[in-house]
Structures are given as structure tokens and as C-alpha cells.
Amino acid sequence: MAGKSGRTINATPQNVWRKRILSWEGVLIVILAVVLVLCRAMSATYTLENVLREMPKYLAEMFLMLPMAFILMMGEIDISVGSIVCLSGTLGCFAVNAGMPFPVALLIMLGTGLICGAINGAIIVIFPELPSMIVTLGTQIIFRGIAEIMLGGGGSIAAKNADGFRAIGKSLGIVPIVFFLVIISGAIFVIISTKMKFGRELMAIGSNRLTAFYSGVKVKKVLFISYVTMGAFSALCAIFFTAATYGANTTTGKGFEMDAIAMAVFGGISSTGGKGKMIGGILSAFVIVCLRIGLGQKNVNSQVILLIIGILLIGAVLLPNISARISANKKKAIS
Numbered sequence: 273m274a275g276k277s278g279r280t281i282n283a284t285p286q287n288v289w290r291k292r293i294l295s296w297e298g299v300l301i302v303i304l305a306v307v308l309v310l311c312r313a314m315s316a317t318y319t320l321e322n323v324l325r326e327m328p329k330y331l332a333e334m335f336l337m338l339p340m341a342f343i344l345m346m347g348e349i350d351i352s353v354g355s356i357v358c359l360s361g362t363l364g365c366f367a368v369n370a371g372m373p374f375p376v377a378l379l380i381m382l383g384t385g386l387i388c389g390a391i392n393g394a395i396i397v398i399f400p401e402l403p404s405m406i407v408t409l410g411t412q413i414i415f416r417g418i419a420e421i422m423l424g425g426g427g428s429i430a431a432k433n434a435d436g437f438r439a440i441g442k443s444l445g446i447v448p449i450v451f452f453l454v455i456i457s458g459a460i461f462v463i464i465s466t467k468m469k470f471g472r473e474l475m476a477i478g479s480n481r482l483t484a485f486y487s488g489v490k491v492k493k494v495l496f497i498s499y500v501t502m503g504a505f506s507a508l509c510a511i512f513f514t515a516a517t518y519g520a521n522t523t524t525g526k527g528f529e530m531d532a533i534a535m536a537v538f539g540g541i542s543s544t545g546g547k548g549k550m551i552g553g554i555l556s557a558f559v560i561v562c563l564r565i566g567l568g569q570k571n572v573n574s575q576v577i578l579l580i581i582g583i584l585l586i587g588a589v590l591l592p593n594i595s596a597r598i599s600a601n602k603k604k605a606i607s
Contacts, residue, residue, distance in 0.1 A: 296540040300555040307559055311566025321446050323565055328441060328448045329516040330561040334554075335454065335509040336532035338461045339502040341553045343404075344536050345465075345474045347481070347545025350499065352392060352408040353506045353532060355415035357525030360384045360510035362419045365429045365520050374436025382507045388415055389503015393496040412529075420522050428521035431514065441515035450512045457505075458554045465550040470494065478545025534585045535560055560584075 311318045336353050343350050360381040367377035388411070395407050423429055431437055442449060465471035473494050476484035485491050509528070514520060533543070539556035541548030560581060567577050 297549060297552045297555060300539065300552060300559060304555060304559045304562065307563050307566065311562065311569075314566060315569045317569055318566055322569075323562065324443070324446050324448060324451070326565050326568070327561065328450050329513060330564060331448070331450045331454050332509045332512040332516065333528055333531050334535070334557045334561070335457065335505045335512070336502075336528055337535040337553055337557050338457055338550070339498065339505045340529075340532040341461070341536040341539070341541050341548065341550055342465070342474055342498045343502060344478075344533070344541050344543055345545055345548055346477045346495065346498065348396070348404040348495070348498075349533070349543070350392060350408045350502050351405065351529045352388070352412040352415060353502060353509075354525035354528035355412045355419070356385055356388045356503055356506035357510040357513060357528055358520065358522070359388065359415045359419040360507040361514045361520035361524050362422055362429060364510065364514055365431045366422065368431050368433045368436065369429070371433075374433075374439075377436065378511060381511055382504060385503040385505070385507025385510070386500060387503070388506070389500040390496075392503065393499030396499065397492045397496050416522075416525075419520075419524075423520075423522055428519060430519040434518045437511075437515040437518060440512070450515075453512075458550070462550045462554070470497075474498070475546055478542075478547070480546075531560070531581075534581055538585055 336357075340350065340353070363384050364377050364381040367380045368374060372380075392404075392408055392411055395402065395411075396404050399407075420427070440449060444452070465474070473484065473489045476487065476489050477491055477494060481491060510520075510525070513524070517524075535557040536548070536553045537543055538560070539548070539551075539553030541550075541553055563580070564577055567580070
């Protein structure tokens with residue numbers, strides 16, 4: 273029916289469930305189901321128990337995706353996270369090998385992550401003219417360089433007393449402890465991004481930083497908190513990755529930053545900021561983890577796995593643009 277303004281008002285309410293199913297999050301659920309079915313068809317060993325057994329080292333990377341999504345929502349990036357994982361893991365192994373109690377080693381790892389995140393955040397806040405890509409590229413080299421100096425010629429360190437790491441790497445039944453922590457952390461990040469002021473501020477900064485600033489958003493504070501959180505969760509990733517590998521080396525964490533970005537972007541979070549849902553990032557992370565485990569069980573080359581993930585990532589970036597062009601062409605045709 274037409275209102276006084278002449279606009280046509282649809283008297284039929286929108287089908288909410290149809291909208292949800294056709295959303296990118298709905299598509300990701302379908303993709304996850306397809307991945308599980310295909311992996312099961314490819315490998316008889318792709319069972320729930322085996323997948324959960326192999327999940328811990330992959331789930332550790334999901335800790336990186338959560339704050340990375342926040343940083344991407346602001347239109348920023350952090351490519352130093354893999355090096356923070358390496359440095360935190362190295363210091364943790366040195367700590368337990370020096371005879372320090374395991375809780376102290378955990379505090380050292382978390383402290384390392386917080387300090388590294390604070391360094392990134394402080395530089396980006398104090399020198400806003402420097403792109404976050406360049407800043408975190410520099411700190412990526414520095415953090416990994418420190419770890420490599422500590423590791424020396426051998427290039428690796430094994431945790432001689434791994435009882436503490438072994439304890440947190442255990443499972444409750446067949447479900448690893450890290451799985452529960454990832455789900456809890458994901459739920460917290462979803463609530464922050466959708467229900468809290470901080471989440472709205474992230475989106476405002478990503479949409480238009482200047483407008484957000486003049487609207488009363490404390491841009492520098494939000495930036496700093498986000499990068500410190502990124503550092504803390506990088507340390508959390510290091511803790512559970514070390515619990516799965518019982519050591520660290522110069523290659524620990526390499527490529528983790530790209531994995532975290534891929535999980536977030538494939539989940540529908542825009543790399544230019546101001547768009548995306550955390551739930552999409554979580555779903556895409558599980559798609560990638562389950563796909564990696566399935567292909568790994570078939571001894572597929574790791575480079576091929578990266579190629580597949582790259583194709584998925586490009587597809588996730590292109591689809592919205594293709595859809596927008598189709599809509600624009602339809603509007604032109606109608607007009």
C-alpha cells in the first residue's frame with residue numbers, strides 16, 4: 273500500500289528465517305556440512321573422535337581470529353601475531369626448563385603477549401600517520417628476531433617438564449579442553465560485538481574514523497585496547513599450541529596471521545572495516561579447521577591445503593562484489 277509520501281509500504285512482514293538462511297552465516301553452515309560430508313567420504317578415519325583428537329593445535333589459531341576480527345572491523349590489521357606466538361611459546365619453554373612453577377610460566381607467556389600487543393597499540397596510537405601494516409610488519413620481524421636469538425643455533429627448544437602443558441591439553445571425555453575455551457571466548461566476543469558499546473564503536477571507526485571521533489568515540493583508546501587484546505590472545509594461542517607440541521622453534525607461529533585473517537574475511541568480516549559479524553568468523557574458522565584435518569588425513573600436501581584456503585578466501589571477497597554488481601545492473605535495467 274502507498275503512504276502519504278507516495279512510497280510503497282510492504283504490508284507483508286519479511287520472512288526472518290528466509291533472510292537468515294540466505295545470509296552469509298547461513299551459507300557457511302551449509303559449507304561446513306558439505307565439508308564434513310566430503311571429508312567423511314574421502315577418509316574412513318574422519319570420525320568425531322579422531323577429528324576432536326587432532327583439533328587442539330588448529331583450535332589454538334582460533335584464539336587469534338577473535339581479536340583479529342575486531343581489528344579488521346576498524347579497518348586495521350596486525351601481521352605480528354605469529355611472531356608473538358613464537359616469542360611467548362619460547363619464553364614459556366625457557367621458564368619451565370628453568371624450574372619455574374607452571375603458573376609462573378603461564379603468567380610470563382601472557383605478560384609477553386600483553387607487552388607485545390601494547391607496543392603495537394602504542395606505536396599505532398602515537399603515530400597515526402603510520403599504517404598498521406607497516407608497524408606490525410616491523411614488530412613481526414623484531415619479536416621473531418628476539419625468539420630466534422634466544423633459541424640460538426639449534427633453532428628449537430623442548431619443554432623438559434611438560435606436565436603443566438600436558439594437563440591443559442587434556443580432554444573432558446573426547447572433547448579437548450581448548451574446544452570449550454574457544455566456544456566460551458567466541459560467545460564473549462559475539463556479545464561484545466553485537467550487544468555492547470565497544471562493538472558499536474569498532475564498527476563506527478571502521479565505517480568512518482573521523483566521524484566516529486567527532487561523535488564522541490575515543491578512537492585511540494579503542495585501538496589500543498584492541499591491540500592489547502590481540503597480544504593477550506596471541507599468548508593464549510601460544511599456550512595451547514605449546515600444549516599440543518611440547519616445544520617451540522623458529523618456525524612456530526609462521527603463517528598464523530594469514531590463517532587468522534583468512535578465517536575472519538571468509539566469515540564475512542570486511543578487511544576495509546565497518547562490516548561483518550563475529551559469528552561468521554567463528555563458523556568459517558570451523559570450516560577451515562575441519563577441512564584441514566580432513567585433507568591432512570589424506571596426506572594432502574600442506575601447500576595444496578593453503579591453495580584451497582586461498583581460493584575460498586578470494587571467493588568470499590569476490591561474491592559480495594559480484595552480487596552488488598548484479599543488483600546494480602538490475603536496477604539500471606529497470607530504470
